[in-house]
Amino acid sequence: MRTYQIAAIPADGIGPEVIEAGAEVLAALGQRAGDVDFKLTFFDWGSERYKKHGEMMPSDGLEQLKAFDAIYFGAVGAPDVPDHITLWGLRLPICQGFDQYANVRPTKIIPGVTSPLRGVGVGDLDWVIVRENSEGEYSGNGGRAHRGLPEEVGTEVAIFTRVGVTRIMRYAFQLAQSRPRKLLTVVTKSNAQRHGMVMWDEIAAEVAIEFPDVTWDKMLVDAMTVRMVKNPKSLDTIVATNLHADILSDLAGALAGSLGVAPTANIDPERRFPSMFEPIHGSAFDITGKGIANPVATFWTASQMLDHLGEATSSQRLMTAVERVCDAGIVTPDVGGKATTREVTEAVIRAIHGSN
Numbered sequence: 001m002r003t004y005q006i007a008a009i010p011a012d013g014i015g016p017e018v019i020e021a022g023a024e025v026l027a028a029l030g031q032r033a034g035d036v037d038f039k040l041t042f043f044d045w046g047s048e049r050y051k052k053h054g055e056m057m058p059s060d061g062l063e064q065l066k067a068f069d070a071i072y073f074g075a076v077g078a079p080d081v082p083d084h085i086t087l088w089g090l091r092l093p094i095c096q097g098f099d100q101y102a103n104v105r106p107t108k109i110i111p112g113v114t115s116p117l118r119g120v121g122v123g124d125l126d127w128v129i130v131r132e133n134s135e136g137e138y139s140g141n142g143g144r145a146h147r148g149l150p151e152e153v154g155t156e157v158a159i160f161t162r163v164g165v166t167r168i169m170r171y172a173f174q175l176a177q178s179r180p181r182k183l184l185t186v187v188t189k190s191n192a193q194r195h196g197m198v199m200w201d202e203i204a205a206e207v208a209i210e211f212p213d214v215t216w217d218k219m220l221v222d223a224m225t226v227r228m229v230k231n232p233k234s235l236d237t238i239v240a241t242n243l244h245a246d247i248l249s250d251l252a253g254a255l256a257g258s259l260g261v262a263p264t265a266n267i268d269p270e271r272r273f274p275s276m277f278e279p280i281h282g283s284a285f286d287i288t289g290k291g292i293a294n295p296v297a298t299f300w301t302a303s304q305m306l307d308h309l310g311e312a313t314s315s316q317r318l319m320t321a322v323e324r325v326c327d328a329g330i331v332t333p334d335v336g337g338k339a340t341t342r343e344v345t346e347a348v349i350r351a352i353h354g355s356n
């Protein structure tokens with residue numbers, strides 16, 4: 001029996017609803033496989049804790065998480081707590097403290113989900129965006145001086161390091177190499193940003209030499225938005241900076257049909273620390289408690305987690321089950337259906353048990 005210890009942090013809003021669904025699906029996958037067991041330990045960290053104790057997680061939170069094989073995360077955000085507190089109080093400390101420098105965001109059109117792009121269906125859009133998750137434009141470097149005076153200054157300095165760029169390029173080339181098309185697009189803005197972005201391009205070319213079987217090209221970020229919309233088939237694996245990939249992956253999620261299906265993985269490729277798996281969406285307080293949160297993003301990120309743990313069979317089994325259920329029209333209102341979270345979850349569990 002292979003046993004995995006998983007830290008579950010449902011946190012806020014619909015987070016507990018979708019993570020609860022994910023926990024049931026993981027249990028079903030364990031039963032179906034027979035020789036694998038996912039042991040979930042739940043942590044009640046988040047905005048409720050913040051309102052009572054003034055902190056989103058305990059001060060030794062990272063220490064508590066270190067021994068786990070993976071982290072399964074819901075969402076943070078509450079209407080009565082500022083967003084920078086919820087984000088910087090829980091999710092970002094985990095990403096940064098565990099050096100989860102590769103943020104991996106797969107996007108594809110799931111059967112039963114409609115893309116807003118005319119004539120684009122299943123198989124026409126199948127991408128993985130790799131986002132640099134530790135530096136770049138979100139390094140936190142900068143400051144403000146002469147606050148409130150006419151001469152006030154604010155700086156937000158993007159930091160690119162050779163180590164940081166090389167490791168994300170290597171990760172992206174490896175990922176591209178592992179996919180059938182072996183195709184990588186490096187997103188840049190080296191025409192206007194002539195320092196860090198030029199170094200980014202140079203390092204991409206250096207790392208490319210290690211991967212002679214990967215075909216790669218370079219796109220300016222603005223032109224990339226056009227290509228994503230007009231020629232989605234021409235793309236496969238994509239690597240971009242923290243800011244560029246943040247924006248492009250929201251566009252990717254929208255083109256694939258709904259935020260409710262888009263997953264993300266925050267990976268420490270060196271496996272020094274647990275990696276974290278989560279839906280891209282936030283706490284969605286407009287639908288919290290209504291039982292209609294789409295659990296597909298949370299299932300899909302569980303499939304990413306299973307791949308990371310080396311459980312490829314269960315991962316594939318889960319995605320096949322999800323696709324079957326969506327294809328049968330058992331989907332939540334955000335993608336045009338009438339099903340509840342519970343109905344989708346039960347259908348996916350049935351599909352898992354009925355699978356080969």
Ligand code: NAI
Pocket residue numbers: 014018074075076077078079083091259260261279280281282283284285286287292293294295297332334
């Ligand atoms: P959101 O992603 O929570 O919701 C945006 C829209 O998408 C809403 O109409 C919501 O109902 C819908 N939606 C999201 N997930 C859905 C799902 N699984 N099923 C069905 N519909 C879904 O983004 P919003 O409203 O901008 O932010 C709400 C809170 O979440 C804020 O406090 C924000 O800071 C936080 N947030 C947290 C994130 C995280 O924990 N990683 C990511 C994004 C936002």
Ligand code: MG
Pocket residue numbers: 246247250
């Ligand atoms: Mg974003």
